[in-house]
Amino acid sequence: MHPLLTYAHRHAPLLTAAGLLAAWELACRLFAIPAYVFPAPSEIVRAAGTFTAPQLFGHFRSTVEVVIAGFVAAIAVSFPVAVMITHSPLLSRTLVPILVVIHSTPIVAVAPIIVVALGAGVLPRVVITCLITFFPLVISLVTGLRATPAEILELSRSLRASRNRELWFIRMPFAVPYIFSALKVCITLAVIGAVVGEFVTAESGLGYLILFSTSMMKMPQSFVALAILVVLSLLLYQAIERIERRWFAWSLPRRDPA
């Protein structure tokens, strides 16, 4: 292969992204699309320069705080709920329908109601984030906790092991792959939840920044916030993947079986 071609092959993802950005820039200039309708990448970079670093970091931080708090709350709620559902058929029959109802309620519709009920401040945003996140977590956890091979559970019963040990030594480890795939889905949901919360009530945050900028027709500024949100989502997703690789490598499928 020609060395240039080899180079292109190796950096294909990067080149594709660069190509798309170039096309975007070109289209905006060619058709003279005004920045307040749809800004070119260069306009967005210029707009980023209009903020001070502490300004942007402030918005970033208040969003991250809500995302993390809501996500952690969702984990804290979903684990016990999932364990209860797995252990008790009665709770499974009574709790699951309620969870489905909660999940079926459009979160965007409930958000203003939650804000009125809980007042302005961080709490309603955390609750909204938690609500949008915890249902997929519970469902995946229950699926994972039930995915334990029946014979291992028979082994556990034949030893008359306590339910607690069965949960921690058998069911939880077997559920780890399910837990991590759920966490990866949910961390991006948590970002959505935080932004929805900020749309309804906030004085800072990236969602607030988008709302504020668009209301002032400052489209490039809103794109800056959007870009940071995307980066935030990617970073959080990466973080979870790293935790999985670093501490739960045993749960990953082996690449080269012996």
Add this chain to the structure above:
Amino acid sequence: MESPIIELAGVGKTFVTSDRSSTEALSGIDLGIARHEFVALIGPSGCGKSTLLRLMAGLLPASAGSIRIYRQPVSEPRDEIGIVFQRPTLLPWMSVLDNVAFPVKLKMGRVDPATLARARELVGMVGLADFIDKRPDELSGGMQQRVGIARSLLHDPDILLMDEPFSALDALTRDEMSLELLRILRDTPKTVVFVTHSIPEALLLSDRIVVMQARPGRVRDVIDVPFARPRSLDTLTDSRFNRMANDIREQVFTRRTEP
């Protein structure tokens, strides 16, 4: 015959399915198993042989009759029993050694040095000393089942219940495992109930073969296996071997004509 240590009298098991209909899996099972006897349960699919094993293990309650082990009715799993399952069902995140020691971890919460030493010894006994720190997915199917056997021997049970332990293995590995099991039992004699689909396997391993029939699961015949111990693959060439195998095969595959 000395008095049996496992006694089944009129044992029946009926499963109630979710649509409220019931299936009679086992009916009127009478069986006595003596100390250090090797009994094979053989029969067509659905004859309830695995269910019978689980009743003896105390994992399922019987619907009728009584099961006694050491003269005590079986109401829950007992310490004298070790179980080997059809699939090795090892914990994929643990080493061979930790898998063998796992029952104690599950029961006590942690593994003491004495148990670990015993587990190490058992891993050596099933011929996996070189693989002691490997994970299950680095082992072949036969090696995994060896780990399963070693695990079932951890608490040195008097009784070993084995549910088609070699059925997932290829034919060559099966023979190898059968000989391995014979060797282990010669060194540490145990009472064994062994569920199998394989007639040669049953003949090679057991003292008595319980032939079962399906719908409902019942004992059709109990056959004494005459071959002297210690047995080896030479047993397979015994002139009586093929004749007995054919007799049993006929019993398994022809339905008994009801009176």
